[in-house]
Amino acid sequence: MRAGALLAIGLTSLRRNLATSVAVIVTVAICLTLLGAGLLLRAQAHTVDGFLLDRIQAVIDLDDNISGAERDALAADLRADPLVQAVRYEDKAQAFERFRRDFRNSPDIVSGVNAADLPASFRLTLADPRRAGEIITGYAGRDGVDRVRDQRALLAPLYRILDACTIGAFALAAVQALAAFALIYTMIRVSAHGRRRETAIMRLVGATNGTIRAPFVLESAVAGMVGGLFAAAALIAGKIYLVDHRFARQTAFPLFGWDAVWAAVAGVLLVGTGASAAMASVALRRHLRV
Amino acid sequence: MIRMTSVTKSYHSGTRPALDDISLEITAGEFVFLVGPSGSGKSTLLRLLLREERPTSGVVEFAGRDVASIPDRRVPLLRRQVGCVFQDFRLLADRTAAGNVAFAMDVTGRPRHVVRTVVPEVLGLVGLAGKENRYPDELSGGEQQRVAVARALVARPQVLLADEPTGNLDPATGAGIMNLLGAINRVGTTVVMATHNAALVDTMRRRVVELEHGTLVRDQASGGYEPAP
Numbered sequence: 001m002r003a004g005a006l007l008a009i010g011l012t013s014l015r016r017n018l019a020t021s022v023a024v025i026v027t028v029a030i031c032l033t034l035l036g037a038g039l040l041l042r043a044q045a046h047t048v049d050g051f052l053l054d055r056i057q058a059v060i061d062l063d064d065n066i067s068g069a070e071r072d073a074l075a076a077d078l079r080a081d082p083l084v085q086a087v088r089y090e091d092k093a094q095a096f097e098r099f100r101r102d103f104r105n106s107p108d109i110v111s112g113v114n115a116a117d118l119p120a121s122f123r124l125t126l127a128d129p130r131r132a133g134e135i136i137t138g139y140a141g142r143d144g145v146d147r148v149r150d151q152r153a154l155l156a157p158l159y160r161i162l163d164a165c166t167i168g169a170f171a172l173a174a175v176q177a178l179a180a181f182a183l184i185y186t187m188i189r190v191s192a193h194g195r196r197r198e199t200a201i202m203r204l205v206g207a208t209n210g211t212i213r214a215p216f217v218l219e220s221a222v223a224g225m226v227g228g229l230f231a232a233a234a235l236i237a238g239k240i241y242l243v244d245h246r247f248a249r250q251t252a253f254p255l256f257g258w259d260a261v262w263a264a265v266a267g268v269l270l271v272g273t274g275a276s277a278a279m280a281s282v283a284l285r286r287h288l289r290v
Numbered sequence: 291m292i293r294m295t296s297v298t299k300s301y302h303s304g305t306r307p308a309l310d311d312i313s314l315e316i317t318a319g320e321f322v323f324l325v326g327p328s329g330s331g332k333s334t335l336l337r338l339l340l341r342e343e344r345p346t347s348g349v350v351e352f353a354g355r356d357v358a359s360i361p362d363r364r365v366p367l368l369r370r371q372v373g374c375v376f377q378d379f380r381l382l383a384d385r386t387a388a389g390n391v392a393f394a395m396d397v398t399g400r401p402r403h404v405v406r407t408v409v410p411e412v413l414g415l416v417g418l419a420g421k422e423n424r425y426p427d428e429l430s431g432g433e434q435q436r437v438a439v440a441r442a443l444v445a446r447p448q449v450l451l452a453d454e455p456t457g458n459l460d461p462a463t464g465a466g467i468m469n470l471l472g473a474i475n476r477v478g479t480t481v482v483m484a485t486h487n488a489a490l491v492d493t494m495r496r497r498v499v500e501l502e503h504g505t506l507v508r509d510q511a512s513g514g515y516e517p518a519p
Contacts, residue, residue: 005396198393201380204340206370206445207397209363 006211009198010218013191020187021223027183028227028276029234031176032268036235038169039267043260045162048155048253058126058135059149061119066144074144078122083134086125092118119146158253180227181279184220188283191216199288213288217280224276228269235264291449291480292316292339297348299334299504307346308334310504316482318448321475323491324484325515326501332484335501336451339482340372341365353448370398373442373450377457379434381426387413387437388422394441408444416440416470432463439470443479450474452483456490464490488515 014021060078062071078087090098096115103109126132132150140148192199195215202212243255294314300307309331316322324332337343338350341357350357352368360368381390388409395405413422416436426434435455442450452471456464468490475481485491491498491514498513499506508517 002396002399002402004402197380198382201382201393201441202397203366204369204374204380205394205398205441206366206368208366211397211399 006214006218009215010222013195013215013219014222016194017187017190020183020190021219024180024183024187024220024223024276025227025230027176027180028224028272029230031173031180032228032231032272033234034169034173034176035271036231036264036268037238038166038173039264040235040238040256040260041162041166041169043256043264045159045166047256047260048158048162057151058124058129058132059151060122060124060135060139061146061149062121063144063146064119066120070144074139074142075122078124078139081135081138083127083131083138084124085127088123088125089120090123091120092116095119095121155253177275180276184223184276184279185283185286187223188216188220188280189287191219192284192287213281213284216284216288217277220280221273221277224272224274225269227276228272231268231272232265235261235268291318291320291353292482293349293351294335294338295349295351297338297345297350299331299338299343300346307504309338309345309501311348312501312504312506313348314499314506314509316480318480319475319478321472321481321494321496322483323494323496323498323513323515324482324501325486325491325498326507328486329503330501331504332501333453334504336374336453336482336484339449339451340374341368366398370445371448373445373447375435375438375442375450375452375455377454379426379431379438379458381434381437381441383426386423386425387418387429387433387440390426390437391441391444395444398445412440412444413437415443417466430463431459432466435459435463435467436470439467439474443474447479449480449482452481452485454484454486456485456487461489465493468494491515 060074062074075087075089078084092115095118096113099113099118100110124135126135129152132152136148136150139145199212239256239258239261247255292315294312297309297312298307299309312331312335324335326332334343338345339352339357341360344358352372357368382393385393391409391412392405395408400408410419410422413419416439418433418436418440421429421433424433426437429437435458439450439455450471455471456467459467464487471481471483472494495512495514498508498510498515500508500510500517510517
């Protein structure tokens with residue numbers, strides 16, 4: 001069948017079942033927006049991950065009473081440790097400078113602290129930051145060591161929130177996908193009933209099964225794609241509003257970029273079109289005799 | 291062209307079969323009337339030829355091929371060789387005469403330039419030149435049936451099955467459709483026509499196959515609607 005003739009039949013059918021088509025488009029759009037949001041939250045987790053792996057080091061806070069010999073021995077051990085890529089010593093004054101820089105937006109906090117309150121430390125760049133636990137067990141409790149901190153662990157709550165939001169978004173998307181399937185099923189049933197005369201004629205004149213089914217699948221795929229376009233618009237709007245404006249000035253960790261958005265947009269458009277067509281094919285088995 | 295050997299078709303076990311042990315051969319180029327009261331099995335016989343149904347037992351052959359054994363994906367090819375028209379015309383109300391005929395070509399994958407050439411030709415052939423752009427509700431019953439015949443002919447079928455094609459038409463219009471089917475038959479298309487129209491059968495004097503309660507009770511060359519006394 002010619003593409004033009006096929007498209008004409010599919011679009012006419014969409015227009016005739018306008019109310020059902022709109023319901024399908026809205027449901028698919030919500031489902032795909034949630035799916036896209038889940039994908040972007042995952043991208044955000046990866047972005048934070050990459051940032052932490054690049055930047056954050058394990059920190060060995062030193063006891064104020066540490067002797068010079070103990071400190072030198074510790075430094076020598078750290079430099080010899082294969083887990084440690086680089087070691088930097090930060091004295092109390094430098095620690096205070098960094099503290100003032102990190103909390104420059106909170107002068108009340110800075111005014112309550114002075115250099116003596118902050119420990120000197122060894123700041124470590126690790127060969128593999130995921131093995132920070134081994135550093136902690138290896139150096140905690142040594143003479144002159146106050147405590148060993150894995151900076152990455154500090155962000156565990158953030159990871160937990162991102163993970164929970166991602167799972168939540170995917171779960172809601174799955175529920176919406178069920179609703180979308182029910183609606184597409186109904187749309188195909190209504191459409192097959194409305195076009196039963198047409199499909200009967202198609203069968204009689206020798207149209208192939210594929211040709212008879214194609215307009216229905218196309219109708220559903222177009223509805224899915226339009227839903228996908230709305231979802232894509234929502235994701236782009238979300239990126240512009242939240243990432244580029246609302247949270248543009250926060251510096252705790254970087255936010256996902258446009259590459260993640262385009263990947264999510266491509267994902268929702270593909271899933272929207274493909275899954276809607278597949279759902280229509282399933283519904284056709286039940287409602288269209290060929 | 292068409293051969294039925296001991297064909298029986300039962301819809302529900304325990305009830306009388308719709309067709310009971312029918313054997314029949316129709317050669318290429320024949321014109322055959324299928325007569326008999328309602329429920330005698332005429333439509334079932336046509337449905338078997340179209341592979342709308344499969345026989346419960348026996349063999350239905352078309353052009354030397356067992357119709358029941360044709361794989362599902364090849365059935366559309368069979369239906370392109372067997373055109374059909376019905377009492378209720380089965381036209382699409384939202385398409386013009388030309389649109390209805392073009393639809394049959396579009397959905398069987400014929401190129402646009404072929405559709406543009408063939409549709410007016412075929413409509414002219416069935417006597418509808420100048421009425422290509424009329425919608426079914428702007429055409430008389432006879433004209434609607436002519437559109438249906440044109441739609442059946444565009445695929446150049448070897449056989450045309452007609453199930454009560456004059457059933458909804460007045461006698462004069464019915465005679466017009468009959469003449470059209472006669473003309474189609476004269477150029478080589480085999481025509482099998484189920485009908486209750488005694489006057490037409492009596493006038494045409496063609497082969498008559500009569501069914502009663504699913505059994506073949508008469509197969510007569512140049513017969514009338516009623517068996518000769």
